Amino acid sequence: xxxxxxxxxxxxxxxxxREVMAKANEEKSGDxxxxxxxxxxxxxxxxxxxxxxxxxxxxxxxPAVPYEEDxxxxxxxDAVNETIFNEFKHMTVAEFREWLLSERTTGDMIAxxxxxxxxxxxxxxxxxxxNLDLIYAAKKIRVVKHCNTTMGLPGTFxxxxxxxxxxxxxxxxxxxVMEGLSLGCGDALIGVNPVDDSGESVxxxxxxxxxxxxxxEIPTQICVLAHVSTQMEAMEKYNxxxxxxxxxxxxxxxxxEAFGLNGKMLQEGHDMMLTHGTSVGPNVMYFxxxxxxxxxxxxxxxxxxxxxxxxxxxxxxxxxxxMLNTVVGxxxxxxxxxxxxxxRAGLEDHFMGKLTGISMGVDVCYTNHMKADQNDIxxxxxxxxxxxxxxxxxxxxxxxxxxxxxxxxxxDPASLREIFGLRxxxxxxxxxxxxxxxxxxxxxxRAGDASIFMSR
Amino acid sequence: MEKNLKxxxxxxxxxxxxxxxxxxxxxxxxxxxxxxxxxxxxVEDGFIPDVTEVDIKTQYLVxxxxxxxxxxxxKSYAPCRLAIGKAGARHKTDPSLQFRAAHSAAQDAVFNDxxxxxVDNMGFFTxxxxxxxxxxxxxxxxxxRKLSDEAVDVIKEKCKKNPTVxxxxxxxxxxxxxxxxxxxxxxxxxxxxxxxxxxxxxxxxVKYGRVGAMxxxxxxxxxxxxxxxxxxxxxxxxxxxxxxxxxxxxxxxMPEARRTVVSNIHRSGSVPVEAGAHIAEIIKTMLEKKASGxxxxx
Numbered sequence: 001x002x003x004x005x006x007x008x009x010x011x012x013x014x015x016x017x018r019e020v021m022a023k024a025n026e027e028k029s030g031d032x033x034x035x036x037x038x039x040x041x042x043x044x045x046x047x048x049x050x051x052x053x054x055x056x057x058x059x060x061x062x063p064a065v066p067y068e069e070d071x072x073x074x075x076x077x078d079a080v081n082e083t084i085f086n087e088f089k090h091m092t093v094a095e096f097r098e099w100l101l102s103e104r105t106t107g108d109m110i111a112x113x114x115x116x117x118x119x120x121x122x123x124x125x126x127x128x129x130x131n132l133d134l135i136y137a138a139k140k141i142r143v144v145k146h147c148n149t150t151m152g153l154p155g156t157f158x159x160x161x162x163x164x165x166x167x168x169x170x171x172x173x174x175x176x177v178m179e180g181l182s183l184g185c186g187d188a189l190i191g192v193n194p195v196d197d198s199g200e201s202v203x204x205x206x207x208x209x210x211x212x213x214x215x216x217e218i219p220t221q222i223c224v225l226a227h228v229s230t231q232m233e234a235m236e237k238y239n240x241x242x243x244x245x246x247x248x249x250x251x252x253x254x255x256x257e258a259f260g261l262n263g264k265m266l267q268e269g270h271d272m273m274l275t276h277g278t279s280v281g282p283n284v285m286y287f288x289x290x291x292x293x294x295x296x297x298x299x300x301x302x303x304x305x306x307x308x309x310x311x312x313x314x315x316x317x318x319x320x321x322x323m324l325n326t327v328v329g330x331x332x333x334x335x336x337x338x339x340x341x342x343x344r345a346g347l348e349d350h351f352m353g354k355l356t357g358i359s360m361g362v363d364v365c366y367t368n369h370m371k372a373d374q375n376d377i378x379x380x381x382x383x384x385x386x387x388x389x390x391x392x393x394x395x396x397x398x399x400x401x402x403x404x405x406x407x408x409x410x411x412d413p414a415s416l417r418e419i420f421g422l423r424x425x426x427x428x429x430x431x432x433x434x435x436x437x438x439x440x441x442x443x444x445x446r447a448g449d450a451s452i453f454m455s456r
Numbered sequence: 457m458e459k460n461l462k463x464x465x466x467x468x469x470x471x472x473x474x475x476x477x478x479x480x481x482x483x484x485x486x487x488x489x490x491x492x493x494x495x496x497x498x499v500e501d502g503f504i505p506d507v508t509e510v511d512i513k514t515q516y517l518v519x520x521x522x523x524x525x526x527x528x529x530x531k532s533y534a535p536c537r538l539a540i541g542k543a544g545a546r547h548k549t550d551p552s553l554q555f556r557a558a559h560s561a562a563q564d565a566v567f568n569d570x571x572x573x574x575v576d577n578m579g580f581f582t583x584x585x586x587x588x589x590x591x592x593x594x595x596x597x598x599x600x601r602k603l604s605d606e607a608v609d610v611i612k613e614k615c616k617k618n619p620t621v622x623x624x625x626x627x628x629x630x631x632x633x634x635x636x637x638x639x640x641x642x643x644x645x646x647x648x649x650x651x652x653x654x655x656x657x658x659x660x661x662v663k664y665g666r667v668g669a670m671x672x673x674x675x676x677x678x679x680x681x682x683x684x685x686x687x688x689x690x691x692x693x694x695x696x697x698x699x700x701x702x703x704x705x706x707x708x709x710m711p712e713a714r715r716t717v718v719s720n721i722h723r724s725g726s727v728p729v730e731a732g733a734h735i736a737e738i739i740k741t742m743l744e745k746k747a748s749g750x751x752x753x754x
Contacts, residue, residue, distance in 0.1 A: 029595045165534060172534035175527070179538045183545075333594045368562035368690045369594060369629050374555070397537035397547060397555055404691035406559070415545040448542040449518050451527035 001058045005049045012046035017054065017062040021120070022304040023047035024127040026344050030292045030305045030335035037304075052094035052128055056117065059093065059124045060085070064303040064311060070253045071263050076119050076314035084116025093124045100125065100137045100355075107140045114357045119251075119314035122352050123307040131344065134351040135387040141354040142388065145283040147221050147244055147322040149425045151188055151390055152359050157422040158391035159413035160325070160361065161186030164193045164402035168201060170208045176396055177212065178450035184414040184438055185394035187428035188323060188361065189244065189286065191223040193403060202226045203238030210241040210278070216435075216453065219427035221279060221322070223286055227260065228269040235276045243279040244286040244322050245269050251289075251311030254299035263318075270319045283322035283359070289313070290327040291345050292335030305335065309349055313356035323391065324353060325361035329377070330405055332367055339376035342366060346380045350389055361391035365407035374398055374406060381408055385416045392416075414443050507554045508561070517541035517548055535693065555692070562690035565632035566594075569663070574635055578642070580625065580661040581614055583607035587664035601668030603676075611660070611676050619657030621649060621739055622679035626665030628699075630687030636696040637721055637728045641685060644732015645739075652740050667701050667715070674706035681739050681748070682706050688719065696722045700735050704748035714749035716742070 003014045014020045022036040024047040031037035038044035060080075063073045091099065099105055099113075129137065144152040151158050163176030173192060180186050190213070192205055202224045209222040221243035224231070228247040234240035247266060250256045256263075266285075273284040289312035291305040300308060309326070316324050326349035329342040336342045346362050353360035364380045366372035381392050391413075398409040416422070423429050423441050432438040437447045446452070513532050518541045521527065531538045540551040547555075567590060575582055586602045587593040593600050603611075615622075623645060625638055642659065649656055657677055662669055667686060674682040681704055688697040699719040706714070716738060721731040742748050 033595065033598075165536075169533050171530055172536075175531040175534045175538055176536060178527070178530075183542070334597055337595060368559070368692075368695075369566045373559060373563075395536070396534075397540055397551060399537055399555065399558075399692045401534075401536045401691070401693060404689065406692070409547065411542060411545055411547055418545055443542065443545050448540075449521050450531075450539065451518070451521040451523035454523035454526035454530070 001054055003050055005046050007042050007046045007049070010042070012043060012050070014047065014050060017058065018064075018303060020047050020050050020054070021124065021127070021307055024051045025304050025306050026127075028291070028305060028335065028341055028345070029333060029337035030295055033334050034295050034300060034302070034304070036302060048128060051124060052097075053092055054124070055089065056091050056093065056096060056121050057089040059121050060089070060118050063118065063120055064307055065252050065301050072251060072253050072256070072311055072315050075263060075318050076311060079314070079318060080118060081115040084112060088113060088116055093121075093128060096121070097125050097128045097133075101133065105140070107142050110141050110355065111357060114355055119310040119356065120307055122313070122355050123310035125355075126306060126310070126348050126352050129351065131347050131383075134347040135383060138347075138351040138354050138387040138389075143354055143357060143359045143390070145320075145322045145359040147279045147281060147283050149187070149219050149221070149427050151323065151425060153425075155423060156425055157385055157389070157413065157417050157420065158188035158361075158425055159185045159394050159408075160189040160191050160323075160391055161410070162191060162193065162393050162395045162400065162407075164395065164400055166195065166402050168192075168195050168205060170205065173205065174208065174212060175450070177209070178453040179396060180394055180410045181218070182437060182450045182452060183394075183410040183448055184417075184424060184432055184443060185410045186218075186220055187424040188391040189221045189223055191225055191246070191286070193225045195402060197226045197230050199230050199233030199237055202230055203234040203240035206234065206240040206242060215456070217431070219425070219431055225288070228265055229260070232269055232272055235272060241278040242273065243277065244284055245273050245277070246286045246288070248288045248293075249312045249315055250293050250297070250299060251308035251315070252294055252299045252301060254301075255294040255297055255308070258297035258299060263315075266319055283320055285316075285319045285321040287312075287316045287319075287321050287324040288327055288363075289316075289324065289349070290331055291349065292331040295335070296331065306348055306352075310352045310356070313353045313358050316358055317356055322359060323361055324358045325363050325391070325393070326350070326353070327363040327365060328380075329366040329370060329372060330363070330403075333370045336370070338371035339366070339373070342370070342372055342376065343380050343383070346384060347387065350384055350387055354388075359390050361393075362389055363393045363407050365393070365405050367405045377407065378412070381412055381416060382419075385420050385422070414438075414447075418442055507550065508557045510550075510554055512537050512554070515539065515551075517551065558692040561632065561695040562692060565630040565687070565690045565695035568631050570627050570631040570634045570661070575661045578625075578638065578661075580659055581610065582661045582663055583610050584663045585665050585669055590664070593664040597666055600664055600666035601672075603662075603669060603672055607662075608676060611673065615658040615660070615677055618678040620655040620679065620743065621681045621683065622657040622673065622677045623683045623685070624660050624662060624673065626662040626669065626684050626686045628665060628667070628686035629689040630695060630697065632690070632695045633687035633698040633722070636723065637698045638685060640728035641698065641721060641732045644729045645683070645735050648733045648736020649739065652736065654740065654743065670701060670703065671706045671708045671710060674703065675708060680705060681742050683735065683739065694722050694724065697725060698722065700731070702735065702738060702742065702748060704742045704746060704752075714751065716748045716752060716754070
């Protein structure tokens with residue numbers, strides 16, 4: 001492999017694949033904070049040139065953390081189908097990019113290739129893609145998963161209803177659930193981020209959600225986004241009904257340790273879902289990720305945030321999740337500075353997740369100390385639907401009173417479906433029609449009236 | 457519109473058998489000038505209601521709701537934007553503008569500096585961290601935890617040495633929080649400490665400060681307890697929320713768990729004057745127990 005090139009006659013020499021990978025990234029404040037970003041725009045392009053000539057074999061042989069030291073690396077490397085890898089390993093990253101984009105390459109062919117590559121390869125090709133490349137390639141890849149209902153089928157676009165509350169008040173949570181449902185939101189999941197991460201409190205919220213779901217016969221999934229150990233306690237000790245089990249992931253073992261997590265716990269959670277969970281399955285896990293998480297716990301091993309994010313998906317794949325979303329603008333301006341960087345990261349994450357074989361959603365969001373606003377994330381949501389994203393989030397008017405950030409509104413999934421001619425998950429759509437909330441794929445005049453759920 | 461009106465009037469005049477060119481011309485021109493006046497907007501006195509004063513817990517914008525009263529009662533338990541109706545699949549105009557107003561306050565609180573006159577009037581001198589501007593502050597949290605060399609010298613020169621308690625104010629992520637709370641909060645704390653006869657050092661203002669800067673300040677002043685009053689990252693419910701981080705003998709590199717936090721200080725949360733008394737009490741306990749954060753049971 002060659003780690004040297006010239007640009008305008010000027011020599012650029014990189015010391016390692018790690019340096020090439022970091023410097024080939026589009027500009028991100030998090031890579032600068034880590035001190036690993038390209039110093040100039042030209043150096044960035046030089047790194048991309050060098051990266052484009054590396055083989056997939058070179059990239060696979062240079063994991064972000066050595067195999068012996070890191071269980072995430074082991075999970076990713078052990079999952080590689082060696083027969084498929086052998087077919088691809090002599091391709092350069094440039095050739096792999098063009099293979100993905102080629103009119104002869106179908107979604108099924110990409111799904112097969114996905115079994116033979118590592119997360120570092122996924123990240124490498126992402127770095128050579130423009131934003132429209134990311135949309136174009138991701139659009140080809142369809143990932144369909146089943147829990148109680150089926151997500152990701154052609155012609156559908158789903159949403160997670162996120163009825164968070166500042167004190168986990170059950171009445172307040174249900175008021176928000178009703179509003180979201182009345183606007184056609186919630187076919188992917190009704191999922192609450194709890195304030196109180198205790199087994200008892202989490203079980204109480206789950207039971208409230210489940211009771212409502214049963215009473216109104218809503219074909220969807222429910223979840224409370226507590227730590228995996230808390231959810232296991234809620235299930236075992238308090239008999240909590242869980243359709244999908246949640247966990248935040250990082251892309252290194254050390255990063256997961258900062259979350260109080262390891263692969264064994266995830267496996268136990270997954271196995272308990274199969275023996276104690278309330279859903280049909282087989283896909284019973286839900287993960288959240290986001291660029292920058294590893295650096296924030298100093299677990300990045302001097303690697304860039306795009307590569308580490310790809311490794312989250314590699315780890316997630318091991319548990320074959322129903323859904324995964326990157327929480328793309330939550331972490332703050334020291335990792336993603338402005339709307340341009342958030343937009344890029346959202347498209348990167350979505351593409352990388354799909355190329356890994358994950359049922360991808362995106363929490364298009366921003367905090368108030370970022371240079372971004374609601375217009376920017378409405379733009380990103382629109383781009384993601386064009387890219388074939390499985391789902392986005394909905395909260396009341398985009399304002400999450402508990403997590404103190406803004407994301408998609410309960411209104412947005414319905415708006416985007418109407419614009420793109422898409423529908424929610426079939427069973428959920430039938431339910432919406434039965435309730436008089438939608439008709440022919442559009443919200444009815446009656447939609448938005450949450451008080452219809454107060455009648456029984 | 458104007459043309460249509462003219463045509464209608466001319467037709468009416470014709471039907472009344474008044475031909476143009478007769479005395480009716482005068483009447484016609486009077487009508488024309490009246491029309492012109494009606495097309496010129498007149499600025500009236502009065503105010504359009506303040507969209508930021510709407511109580512989102514009671515606002516109900518869904519027309520002809522089936523069970524309005526029952527849902528209005530339920531939604532009063534949720535501090536979020538519910539029963540906001542829709543325009544097609546989009547938001548209605550009023551809630552859209554309410555949201556924009558809330559976000560504008562949040563952005564101004566983050567991106568604008570604290571008014572220097574306010575700092576001067578409080579009698580504070582100002583020092584700066586290693587962040588040279590707001591952009592560096594937002595993207596380099598590490599530099600917001602370190603004082604500039606000049607700042608270190610100024611503290612050494614101007615501050616009382618080894619006070620029992622060192623209190624200072626910092627902008628953090630909300631200049632609005634400083635402006636809204638400090639003039640009530642700080643006197644509240646000082647009064648409380650005075651009543652306990654606890655000695656207080658020289659207060660000052662740290663520009664572009666993160667919470668961690670208090671550790672270096674504690675080391676320089678040699679205070680037993682250090683307390684920073686700092687602006688929180690704004691949400692859309694309020695941009696004026698402030699927190700007090702308090703630590704017993706803080707040192708650079710100590711675990712975060714050694715800080716005690718009093719958060720959510722603003723006019724509709726923990727009211728500044730009362731929060732001040734509460735903080736003074738915590739400081740007293742800290743000095744008695746010689747501990748803070750998770751080491752201190754309050």
